[in-house]
Amino acid sequence: MTSCTHAEQLSTIPDLLKIGKLIGDYSLVTNTETLQDVNSPKVVYFPSCASRNLAPAHGDFEQEPLADVVQRLLKKAGYQVIIPDVLNNLCCGQPFQSKGYPDIAQAKGGQLHQALMVASDNGRWPVISDTSSCTAQQRESEGNEFDVYDLVEFVAHHVLEKLTINPINEPVMVHIPCSLQTLEGNGVENLKKIVSFCTKNMLIPEDITCCGFAGDKGFTVPELNESALGSLKKQVPENCREGVSTNRTCEIGLSHHSGISYHSVAYLLDRCTMTN
Secondary structure, three states: OOOOOHHHHHOOOOHHHHOOOOOOOOOEOOOHHHOOOOOOOEEEEEOOHHHHHOOOOOOOOOOOOHHHHHHHHHHHOOOEEEEOOOHHHOOOOHHHHHOOOHHHHHHHHHHHHHHHHHHOOOOOOOEEEOOHHHHHHHHHHOOOOOOEEEHHHHHHHHHHHHEEEOOEOOOEEEOOOHHHHHOOOOHHHHHHHHHHHHEOOEEOOOOOOOOOOOOOHHHHOHHHHHHHOOOOHHHOOOOOOEEEEOOHHHHHHHHHHHOOEEEEHHHHHHHHEEEO
């Protein structure tokens, strides 16, 4: 059997995984000279495949696409947001890496790297990823030509100080994904810092260090997710209506087994903030 080239392998990827129709109103900008205010700081925002394709659950009170919320949040802090061109075709490669297709993962990672180099003006602007597992994959495959920030890392260090925050008087459950636990940059403390600005009642369940969704395995082997989150629901206070995290698939399983809506921490912060 002859081996396939990268191009031949990519041609076999199902259309769904190539990322089809985008959710939300995106301004695809790669020429930074077209941005309106040349004096405002700029950031490149790469919405992950998961956040672009896995919309909020029907029962979630937050119904906006995550990419819209993140862009609004960054703009509140005074940033001009650049979205990579040809976003439909971009993927960090992590889904293919986890399924045993390293060549395809490398090809998709390389394609993304080239697009982010253009969007960031060859590393002039920082790059933000809204999904922790995607951030980890990019950092493993990229060089040091530009900085890839996880969303909570960038928000904790560069956004919070620029916002007026009105905390809510409600408990908020917090789940720290495995990818955030191992990500360089103190991601765990960054997530907790953001939530602590939004509520004084932050709850991290005991004895749950992994949700068991394992990327996308929770869709096909739900018993893993059920076992890992067996003690979650009884730890949710009666007056709690939401939980936050940084990975969409984790949030799907957490919502199912907790009885409340889990979504990105960006929703919580956006809801609590006003522009200075």
